[in-house]
Amino acid sequence: MTGTFYVTTPIYYPNDKPHIGHAYTTIMADVLARWHRLLGDDVFFLTGTDEHGLKLQRAAEKAGKDPKAFVDEMALFFKKYWSLLNIGYSRFIRTTDEDHVETVKKALTKIYKKGLIYKGVYRGWYCTSCEKFYGEGEYLEKNGQRFCPIHLKPLEWVEEETYFLKLSIYTEKILRLLESKDIVYPREYAREIISKLRKEGLKDLSITRPKNRVYWGVEAPWDPNHTIYVWVDALLNYLTGIGWG
Ligand SMILES: [Zn+2]
Structure with missing residues (x-):
């Protein structure tokens, strides 16, 4: 394989501690990353936390904390749990990170x-x-x-x-992309989006x-x-x- 194999989990909402669903997704990504490392591929494995928005603002308010202090605390839980599961991520990204x-x-x-x-x-x-x-x-x-x-x-x-x-001006462009290139799979999901776009377009x-x-x-x-x-x-x-x- 040429280039880097890039795998990422969705980044998680740290409004609460991680549960089994977070662990499931993260372990799946870890398995994939490990497999590609075994194959000798250069691997970049990303996971992290999605820390902005009203839901977190309210969760912090409810906890009587400043939002940044609240997410700092919660992100640590995620890191601690992934360390317990021996997850070999390359970067733990937080959407409050300066570069992001x-x-x-x-x-x-x-x-x-x-x-x-x-x-x-x-x-x-x-x-x-x-x-x-x-x-x-x-x-x-x-x-x-x-x-x-x-x-x-x-x-x-x-x-x-x-x-x-x-976004509406991109309906045709996205349709053409989905129809001509295999960029969404399983293919049935591409077909689902295509039919929705044809019917409703983008708003x-x-x-x-x-x-x-x-x-x-x-x-x-x-x-x-x-x-x-x-x-x-x-x-x-x-x-x-x-x-x-
Ligand atoms: Zn809802």
Whole structure:
């Protein structure tokens, strides 16, 4: 094999201590990393913690702690557990790591300068546990009330200023990629995405939160009153991990 074999777990939400599900995924990645090392491959194995966002802000508040102190403490639990399981990761990344915060700012600045981000208002039914808005057909309805399909908790109606990423203009490009290249497998998942994209296309994505509601995040480089939505921040960790930026 040429190049480095790169394997990563999802990075974990440290709102609580790790459980058996975290261990399962991490051991799977470790097995894969060890196998490739046996084959003589150069291996980079990434794991870590996804430390920003409203859910952690609230978990810290509930624990009566500053969010940074709270995640510092929780990240240690993850490291301790992986050491008990003898997990041979190459890097334990934390989204509060300085180099990751720089990656997020650099990536978003690049996108902003291309004119792909604009200001708007987001209105919708919001689940604070998912940190996600739910549209019609996505939430559950009972006695005129709307509930999160995952947490089964009542949704809150939220209207707020946000910045959107012009994701909708990429529908065709992503369709062409998925149809011409084998980049998502098992293949049935690629087909599932293709059919969803053909039917619904992509919607522009809300990528910031007002800082007065969600202060625990990476500040938007172009507007200090906004923080970057935790999912956008978190997923970029896979780039930070391989030294992008
Ligand atoms: Zn939810």
